[in-house]
Amino acid sequence: MISRRTSRAVAALLGLVALAILGYALRWRSNPSPCPYSQRYAIDLPRPIITRSRLREVLEPRPGERVLEVGPGTGHYTGTVARAIDPSGTLHAVDVQSEMVEHLRTRTREEGRSNVEAIRGDARSLPYSDDTFDAAYLVLVLGEIPDQQRALDELERVLKPDGRLVVGESLPDPHFVGFERLRRRVERRGLALDARVGTRAGYFARFDADTSERSADPVE
Known part of the structure; x- marks a missing residue:
């Protein structure tokens, strides 16, 4: 039988571990940065809410x-x-980390x-002309970008007048961006919001371009 002293020691240790994890998460959240390449194996873990099939359903790639x-x-x-836009479509994948690109x-x-x-590129300064893409998407990425406002401006810029944007977010990502925000x-x-699937803890949201409502200088 485990003694009371041992139980207290274990509880104290678990508490310290929990505090350390919480501190790391808070520090990571306050300092946006992409998932390091050394932790890339976590990227392909199952994502029950923001699944591949659900992304395809919301994005509607053609x-x-x-x-x-x-x-x-x-x-x-x-x-x-990429499969959905075959045979003549092209998927341009931009990542800020050279290791991820390779x-x-x-x-x-x-x-x-x-x-x-x-290609290697920065979401805050996309290497494409205005009105280039029929659609764009980013999943578990927006919260990792230091200047989210600028990244959204760039996405709006490179989308065609009738383009569509899909954003995916899910907990427990420390950079989680809530839907209303x-x-x-x-x-x-x-x-304009066109569709949303998922829950408060994870979702895909699709927005369609509307040139009649585009702001020349959006303010946060």
Whole structure:
């Protein structure tokens, strides 16, 4: 039988561990940064709410479209969307980490995907002209960007006048962006909410461009 003293020691140790985890999460949340390449294996863990099939359902990628993925990481969602826009569509995958880009290039090559263009780039300054993409999406990424306002401005800029944007978020991601906060930010840029699936703890939200409501200088 475990003594009372031992039980207290174990409880105290577990408490310290919990505090350490909480402190790490709070520090990470207050200092936005992408998932390090050394922790890439966590990227492909199951995502019960924000699944690949649900992303495809909300994004509605179509053959021949030009689609942008911001922050693909190792490519958890990339293959699903790339297949949907075959045979003549192209998926441009932009990640800020060179290691992730090389990993994704290797992965798509091994999978025989020729319609994925993975490049290193910053969401705050996308290397594309205005009105380039039919659709864009980012999953578990927005909260990792130091300047979310600028990233949303860039996404609105590169979308075509009838384009669509899908954002996916889910707990326990320490950079989780709540739906209402996201909605306010995106709608200030003239994109209207069209669909949402999921729960408060995890969701996909789709916004469609509306040129009649786009703001020249959105304010947070």
